[in-house]
Amino acid sequence: MRYLTAGESHGKQLTTIVEGIPALMPLTTENINHSLLRRQKGHGRGKRMQIEKDLVDIAGGVRHGYTLGSPIAMVVHNDDFKHWIDIMGEDPVESDVDIRRKVTRPRPGHADLNGALKYGHRDMRNILERSSARETAARVAAGAVAKTMLSHLGIEIIGYVNEIAGIKADEKPDLSVTEKTEISEASPVRCLDEEAGQKMMDAIDQAKKDGDSIGGVCEVFVEGIPAGIGSYVHYDRKLDGRIAGAVQSINAFKGVEFGIGFEAARKNGSEVHDEITWSEENGYYRKSNRLGGFEGGMTTGMPIVVKGVMKPIPTLYKPLQSIDIDSKEVFNASIERSDSCAVPAAAVVMEHVVAFEVAKAILEQFPHDQFPKLQAALDQYREEVRCF
Numbered sequence: 001m002r003y004l005t006a007g008e009s010h011g012k013q014l015t016t017i018v019e020g021i022p023a024l025m026p027l028t029t030e031n032i033n034h035s036l037l038r039r040q041k042g043h044g045r046g047k048r049m050q051i052e053k054d055l056v057d058i059a060g061g062v063r064h065g066y067t068l069g070s071p072i073a074m075v076v077h078n079d080d081f082k083h084w085i086d087i088m089g090e091d092p093v094e095s096d097v098d099i100r101r102k103v104t105r106p107r108p109g110h111a112d113l114n115g116a117l118k119y120g121h122r123d124m125r126n127i128l129e130r131s132s133a134r135e136t137a138a139r140v141a142a143g144a145v146a147k148t149m150l151s152h153l154g155i156e157i158i159g160y161v162n163e164i165a166g167i168k169a170d171e172k173p174d175l176s177v178t179e180k181t182e183i184s185e186a187s188p189v190r191c192l193d194e195e196a197g198q199k200m201m202d203a204i205d206q207a208k209k210d211g212d213s214i215g216g217v218c219e220v221f222v223e224g225i226p227a228g229i230g231s232y233v234h235y236d237r238k239l240d241g242r243i244a245g246a247v248q249s250i251n252a253f254k255g256v257e258f259g260i261g262f263e264a265a266r267k268n269g270s271e272v273h274d275e276i277t278w279s280e281e282n283g284y285y286r287k288s289n290r291l292g293g294f295e296g297g298m299t300t301g302m303p304i305v306v307k308g309v310m311k312p313i314p315t316l317y318k319p320l321q322s323i324d325i326d327s328k329e330v331f332n333a334s335i336e337r338s339d340s341c342a343v344p345a346a347a348v349v350m351e352h353v354v355a356f357e358v359a360k361a362i363l364e365q366f367p368h369d370q371f372p373k374l375q376a377a378l379d380q381y382r383e384e385v386r387c388f
């Protein structure tokens with residue numbers, strides 16, 4: 001199971017191809033649109049989200065509400081493209097046309113300068129168009145297919161915000177995915193703690209007023225996954241490693257933690273490891289979940305709890321110093337229309353990239369071309385684990 005995305009931020013469309021989903025799995029445009037629309041919400045986003053209404057056009061791999069087993073092709077149109085046709089068209093243009101929005105002053109923290117040095121583009125629009133987190137809409141489309149698959153396998157997943165600009169939410173580890181979903185969906189910052197959420201909104205408003213930006217911490221919680229998914233036998237089969245890579249690859253993410261994460265460095269082993277216990281009804285389970293659902297690159301059967309740190313948005317309305325790559329003079333960096341905080345949207349992106357890695361690991365462990373056979377294999381495995 002793999003996916004590819006293509007498309008520029010202000011180009012015609014984003015394209016996603018997901019390969020490896022078994023045939024006969026129920027899948028609708030509504031499953032994907034629900035995720036896309038959730039990604040667009042959140043206090044702190046800029047004007048672009050008022051222009052776009054992300055809706056998927058499934059262009060292959062699904063018929064009459066079921067997957068065919070062939071690649072699933074999905075398109076999300078950029079409504080903003082109509083404002084950029086002369087700048088983003090694929091055909092050659094007169095030189096004075098593209099000069100109007102030529103970007104020559106790289107923004108510290110964005111991909112502009114390194115991308116220009118690497119690809120040799122002297123108009124850094126050619127970099128920012130693809131390095132933009134607009135691409136995360138395409139990733140969410142892929143993740144929504146994975147999320148649908150997991151849901152049909154009894155595995156539920158939700159992403160929410162734990163912290164913005166140093167304001168921390170009270171963690172609520174005992175809530176189920178359903179409860180966490182209900183609360184976070186009702187919060188403009190996707191936070192489970194209403195009081196902290198209000199303070200986060202104030203901090204976002206202040207940052208916007210100051211022409212500045214702020215970051216935060218997102219958490220993803222996965223429930224219903226049996227023990228033993230992933231593997232310890234090779235570095236690239238460790239599921240926690242794959243999830244960490246996927247989370248770190250989200251634009252502006254700078255770190256990943258499972259369970260108590262970096263706090264483990266400051267504690268004794270007796271305060272970190274999760275004691276093993278057993279019951280007739282549930283088989284083995286843990287008294288705590290400080291390791292976030294992983295041992296040896298494999299799931300423990302406890303919920304997966306993973307956090308990702310998002311840095312503040314690089315584009316600042318009060319820009320930092322930069323150098324114009326044509327004149328080599330000191331300037332303030334370019335200002336592109338921008339979000340002041342995208343942590344709530346990023347929580348939805350994180351939820352979907354984690355979903356993809358979990359679904360991929362399950363399919364590797366139970367390879368089936370027909371979805372009902374995958375369901376039966378996982379049910380049987382759950383029973384084996386329970387009775388072990």
Ligand SMILES: Cc1cc2nc3c(=O)[nH]c(=O)nc-3n(C[C@H](O)[C@H](O)[C@H](O)COP(=O)(O)O)c2cc1C
Pocket residue numbers: 046109110111131132133136250251252253313314315337338339340342345346349
């Ligand atoms: C949902 C989301 C929205 C973002 N919006 C913006 C934005 O409006 N302006 C901006 O400069 N960066 C934004 N970013 C962050 C940049 O895309 C990111 O910092 C850039 O691609 C450089 O990559 P890096 O930060 O991972 O090194 C956003 C990121 C996410 C996940």
Ligand SMILES: C=C(O[C@@H]1CC(C(=O)O)=C[C@@H](OP(=O)(O)O)[C@H]1O)C(=O)O
Pocket residue numbers: 009046047048049052131132133134135136137251336337338339
């Ligand atoms: C378009 C999206 O996010 C964009 C991500 C982004 C960036 O630099 O990463 C910059 C902004 O683009 P624009 O200048 O067109 O407003 C955001 O709006 C989106 O999330 O769909």
